[in-house]
Amino acid sequence: MSVTVRVPAKVNVQLAVGAARPDGFHDLANVFLAVGLYDEVTVTGSDELRVTCSGPGSGQVPLDESNLAARAARALAGRTGREARVHIHIDKDIPVAGGMAGGSADGAAALLACDALWGTGASREELLEICAELGSDVPFSLVGGAALGTGRGERLTELEVGGTFHWVFALAGRGLSTPAVFREFDRLAAGRDIPEPVASQPLLDALAKGDADALAEAVTNDLQPAALSLFPELAATLDAGRAAGALAALVSGSGPTTAFLARDAGSAAVVAEALSAGGTCRAVRVAAGPVPGATVLPAG
């Protein structure tokens, strides 16, 4: 028997980052929006835990115990007194090491898929607890929609969204490591006073109204200077998207994917076309959000 879970990517419409904590993490005010770019994770009963991966960039995905999907299966098995005897196959479409929570998505999807395969009866709260242990962005991948993440990003408050937002994503020629981007943030912040991260009320209002122009005014990413410092070529991609009519251009999470907010689907297509033709990125994808989080697909 197999279970397949579909799980979306995310973009951060606000990423406010506080000073480094004693545990090395940073307190965040992290407003997540799930967008319609998906990985599909299939788990099948097997003799032993095994991970395989297909799709663009799958060669860069670790298939060992460090893979979040493998760790999710082990964590759920451990809690529910069984062995993690599953073959996990990840069909990847979310950019790898792109700042769109692709690894976190696979963790949440594998957890939900194993839960369904094994019929563990774990509560939603227990699943969210395991997600939070796996990584800061993993709970959001389970929940989807839009949410404010506080703490290190794992404590979620779901947000109302009054419409659909249209995005274009420019994929870069190489990845960026999230810890490296946070380290660069610390280096750039050295000697400066870092304010407590707080969610922007105008941004939350723009989401609630479904107002793309107001959202464009309000989007921020405190990791953007660090990502640009490590990957200066991204500035040309941001400029190209703005010149093509994007309402807002920003680095997605820790990057290096860049995200462009468009007024509507037609405008997103124009921005995508210009970015594809411009040659400042490896590939371009269009996706709208919010969309639901990890979802078990019907068998068959």
Ligand code: C5P
């Ligand atoms: O939680 P996760 O494993 O996804 O975090 C990856 C890395 O990103 C952490 O090891 C840390 O370096 C950095 N991070 C951080 N503060 C956060 C979230 C992540 O410094 N709130």
